[in-house]
Amino acid sequence: MSEIVLDISNLTKRVQKNKKIVDSASFQxxxxxxxxxxxxxxxxxxxxxxxxVGLIKKTEGSVKINGRDLDEEGQACKSEVGAIVENPAxxxxxxxxxxxxxxxxxxxxxxxxxxxxxxxxxxxxxxxINDKVKKYSLGMKQRLGVAQAxxxxxxxxxxxxxxxxxDPKGIRELRDYLRQLANEGISTLVxxxxxSEMQLMCDRVVIMEQGKIINVTxxxxxxxxxxxxxxxxxxxxxxxxxxxxxxxxNAMETxxxxxxxxxxxxxxxxxxxxIPTLNKKLVEAAIDIYAIELRKASLEDKFLALTADGExxxxxxAE
Ligand SMILES: Nc1ncnc2c1ncn2[C@@H]1O[C@H](COP(=O)(O)OP(=O)(O)OP(=O)(O)O)[C@@H](O)[C@H]1O
Ligand SMILES: [Mg+2]
Numbered sequence: 589m590s591e592i593v594l595d596i597s598n599l600t601k602r603v604q605k606n607k608k609i610v611d612s613a614s615f616q617x618x619x620x621x622x623x624x625x626x627x628x629x630x631x632x633x634x635x636x637x638x639x640x641v642g643l644i645k646k647t648e649g650s651v652k653i654n655g656r657d658l659d660e661e662g663q664a665c666k667s668e669v670g671a672i673v674e675n676p677a678x679x680x681x682x683x684x685x686x687x688x689x690x691x692x693x694x695x696x697x698x699x700x701x702x703x704x705x706x707x708x709x710x711x712x713x714x715x716x717i718n719d720k721v722k723k724y725s726l727g728m729k730q731r732l733g734v735a736q737a738x739x740x741x742x743x744x745x746x747x748x749x750x751x752x753x754x755d756p757k758g759i760r761e762l763r764d765y766l767r768q769l770a771n772e773g774i775s776t777l778v779x780x781x782x783x784s785e786m787q788l789m790c791d792r793v794v795i796m797e798q799g800k801i802i803n804v805t806x807x808x809x810x811x812x813x814x815x816x817x818x819x820x821x822x823x824x825x826x827x828x829x830x831x832x833x834x835x836x837x838n839a840m841e842t843x844x845x846x847x848x849x850x851x852x853x854x855x856x857x858x859x860x861x862x863i864p865t866l867n868k869k870l871v872e873a874a875i876d877i878y879a880i881e882l883r884k885a886s887l888e889d890k891f892l893a894l895t896a897d898g899e900x901x902x903x904x905x906a907e
Pocket of ligand 2: 634748749
């Protein structure tokens with residue numbers, strides 16, 4: 589059995605007027621896993637994270653970190669967690685290294701000098717670590733924040749929207765070092781409102797909407813296409829033959845032509861089994877086919893479908 593490092597159970601935050609902004613959230617994170625907390629703006633991601641790291645009080649529920657209850661062993665739990673929730677505050681006039689040292693001095697246990705080198709190396713900040721933080725770009729500050737969060741060797745890293753403000757290269761590097769940490773057995777909970785980002789970064793995602801967890805799923809199962817379902821395919825044709833192909837396909841019962849693209853692509857919907865028949869028909873009519881592409885329902889579509897399902901469920905419950 590895989591080890592559970594973070595165990596959230598019925599976590600709830602109630603605010604004025606009895607409104608639940610996080611409502612009975614339960615999920616678990618395994619050792620060495622990168623777990624995404626995915627949801628639109630206002631879903632309750634930051635609130636959830638703040639309760640986990642003890643920045644705000646939870647109303648109900650429990651948080652267990654490495655088997656320890658946050659309420660009973662708060663200090664021990666905190667020593668297992670490194671987090672960036674709000675933008676980390678640095679002393680601008682000091683170097684990155686001095687900032688880390690300053691932070692390290694506040695740790696419960698003394699941080700050995702090698703550990704500084706390790707975290708700096710990991711977030712690739714060696715070249716600039718002696719520069720003043722006021723000269724740092726947003727991405728560099730973010731790396732310094734991660735280095736700081738990792739300094740005391742936590743088992744669990746929690747990052748709230750860590751890719752905000754990063755360029756594609758920065759996002760990729762973040763992904764790489766989170767994966768490296770995961771391989772070393774460190775688990776990361778990372779929130780985002782972008783599915784495409786979570787898809788590349790995480791092993792599993794917890795999908796949150798209006799304070800509730802509506803789905804927990806592996807990235808693989810989100811990626812899977814269902815071969816028994818209707819497929820949307822795009823046919824790349826010679827522009828002069830598009831209308832002919834269009835008429836031919838429209839006459840087939842099992843095919844629906846959806847649109848023409850750029851004058852030479854036909855987007856059609858058909859069952860998976862019928863793709864060869866369709867192809868044959870076109871070839872027999874002397875229509876040249878340059879490519880047949882399968883257009884899977886995009887992940888964004890699936891995510892929207894999931895959240896729409898979730899919304900429907902929530903509405904039903906409310907009735
Ligand atoms: N102290 C509070 N009192 C009342 N409502 C609050 C409080 N804090 C947050 N909220 C509301 O709770 C909801 C969830 O907020 P939260 O910041 O957790 O969402 P989020 O998923 O992090 O969103 P985003 O993607 O925008 O960061 C929002 O509608 C927010 O306005
Ligand atoms: Mg937030």
